[in-house]
Amino acid sequence: MADMTTEHELDTIDVNVNIGPQHPATHGVFRMVLVIDGEEVVDLVPHIGYMHRGAEKLSENMDYRQAIGYQDRTEYLAQFNAEMCYVQAVEKLAGLVPPDRAQYIRVILAELNRISSHFMFLGAFGTDLGVFGTAFTYAFRERENVLDLFEEVTGDRLMYAYFRPGGVAWDVPRDFKERVEWVCENALVGAMDLDKLLTDNEIFIMRTRGIGILNAQDAIDYGATGPVLRASGVQHDLRRAEPYSIYDRFDFEIPIGTNGDSYDRYLVRLAEIRESVKIVRQALAQMPEGPILPERMPRLLRPAAGEVYMRCENPRGEYGIYLVSTGGTQPYRLRIRSSCFCNLSALKHMTVGHYVADAVTILGSIDIVLCEVDR
Amino acid sequence: MSPDEKDDKPAEETAEDAAPAIGPVADLFKTALPGVSLEAAQGALDVLITIDGKDAHQVLETAKNDEALAFDFLRNLSGVDYEDAGLEVVYHLYSYTHGHNVTVKAKLPSQDPRIQTVSDLWRAADWHEREARDMFGIVFEGHPNLVPILLPEDMLDHFPLRKDVPLAPLEEWQGEQLGENMANAGHIPPGSGFDVTPSAEGE
Numbered sequence: 001m002a003d004m005t006t007e008h009e010l011d012t013i014d015v016n017v018n019i020g021p022q023h024p025a026t027h028g029v030f031r032m033v034l035v036i037d038g039e040e041v042v043d044l045v046p047h048i049g050y051m052h053r054g055a056e057k058l059s060e061n062m063d064y065r066q067a068i069g070y071q072d073r074t075e076y077l078a079q080f081n082a083e084m085c086y087v088q089a090v091e092k093l094a095g096l097v098p099p100d101r102a103q104y105i106r107v108i109l110a111e112l113n114r115i116s117s118h119f120m121f122l123g124a125f126g127t128d129l130g131v132f133g134t135a136f137t138y139a140f141r142e143r144e145n146v147l148d149l150f151e152e153v154t155g156d157r158l159m160y161a162y163f164r165p166g167g168v169a170w171d172v173p174r175d176f177k178e179r180v181e182w183v184c185e186n187a188l189v190g191a192m193d194l195d196k197l198l199t200d201n202e203i204f205i206m207r208t209r210g211i212g213i214l215n216a217q218d219a220i221d222y223g224a225t226g227p228v229l230r231a232s233g234v235q236h237d238l239r240r241a242e243p244y245s246i247y248d249r250f251d252f253e254i255p256i257g258t259n260g261d262s263y264d265r266y267l268v269r270l271a272e273i274r275e276s277v278k279i280v281r282q283a284l285a286q287m288p289e290g291p292i293l294p295e296r297m298p299r300l301l302r303p304a305a306g307e308v309y310m311r312c313e314n315p316r317g318e319y320g321i322y323l324v325s326t327g328g329t330q331p332y333r334l335r336i337r338s339s340c341f342c343n344l345s346a347l348k349h350m351t352v353g354h355y356v357a358d359a360v361t362i363l364g365s366i367d368i369v370l371c372e373v374d375r
Numbered sequence: 376m377s378p379d380e381k382d383d384k385p386a387e388e389t390a391e392d393a394a395p396a397i398g399p400v401a402d403l404f405k406t407a408l409p410g411v412s413l414e415a416a417q418g419a420l421d422v423l424i425t426i427d428g429k430d431a432h433q434v435l436e437t438a439k440n441d442e443a444l445a446f447d448f449l450r451n452l453s454g455v456d457y458e459d460a461g462l463e464v465v466y467h468l469y470s471y472t473h474g475h476n477v478t479v480k481a482k483l484p485s486q487d488p489r490i491q492t493v494s495d496l497w498r499a500a501d502w503h504e505r506e507a508r509d510m511f512g513i514v515f516e517g518h519p520n521l522v523p524i525l526l527p528e529d530m531l532d533h534f535p536l537r538k539d540v541p542l543a544p545l546e547e548w549q550g551e552q553l554g555e556n557m558a559n560a561g562h563i564p565p566g567s568g569f570d571v572t573p574s575a576e577g578e
Contacts, residue, residue, distance in 0.1 A: 048524060048525065049525035057542065092420065220471060223448065236471065307423070308419040309478060322465065322467070324455055337451040
């Protein structure tokens, strides 16, 4: 009789819980179906594609310069990084070499964009974990500084379309150096504020440490890149491993984690803000005067027939452009290798075995941009 | 006058004509796979290895497990539609052990393209292969869950990234009047894809 009672108490059924697509914790239009046993997640089925706009097909029906704008709309939190990857892919095929000044402008803006993207993560991640408001306000205060600068340079707050194959569209404002230095100082203050607010916060640590562990081997197998990979202890950064543009001229550290959990992913991103400021300051000091586009630029680009897979280290990982040209004015095939798409495929592996509330933490710690996942 | 308003010189004239030397990875592949016919070429960044679709799994398995190759990271998997020349599945690989890259291109026919899955080698291939099926209709044999990922669940026989699928005409998605005005003002460049009329209505 006593045995039967015990058996009945333990007898539970699995319940499906749907989260999203319209849910603040999913960071966009993302849906996941959790199969839960009590509070524990036993299976997870992610559903993506709600934001699929066919960016690849559209780019294949435009000329090379028109397709720049689609990069902004794909990766809307790290637009300069995405544009940089695309224009470099075109340059590789067209045989264009941007002048030095343009290279420095690109690196400065791309690194500032990394800072603003990581601030977005820190704010949103704090909110995911219940530090409601404060983290978001601190992070957005600094992000606004960066966006104001970008608006001053490009004329637009979010959709810049400022980089060009061969250089940049126009030169930066006269007070650019002072403005960037001011933004950098503030970014460091912001990083310190968030560091004080979150890093030693006991609730924050309890909710992130040991949650969503991804070891190095699994991270590589799932194709995870960027902070997710580095938090697992793999010291790999494309800016160092396969330096593109002028990244071989700068001295910076590659922060890595040890446990591969959500806390380490947070720490890696926080440290990367400081490293990006280092790069920006070195670039500012080295930036020469001069032209921003090559002497002879064709009005309509016709890159030579061929193909290239250009990859860049974006805030969220390896962003790749696989470009096939047949010598025409439009890309024959333009494939966007999305960093979040691959990182997100490891979500199930990271979440199974944790509680439902941790699923939100883990999803937040991957830092997804759904427009980039779905393209 | 800004620099890009100058003359219309095509870029290929400035590009080097001489074929560049092929990287050492190509020889490693030839040594590791003596019985397989593969063509090697040097791309803008990586070595390109072209193989037949039938050999794809064998080549990629060797690429992953051979000690000299050790490609443990599948960077990217994509389909390309070369119309009359058939389809291609393109694998971009990287080795964290050796720090080298390779691009493997597997050729497939346009009609009923089938290739063996590599999701057993890299779990990253799982989602990429589902996307390639969505966009090109390539069937990855042995894939554990080959269902649409980006497209709607019931969209099983329409492959939008194939070259025989044109974009809808501009009028259809921006309103007839606007499209007409833009066409009259000469804003639609010929060959931009917007002027393509779909071959069959209600496709």
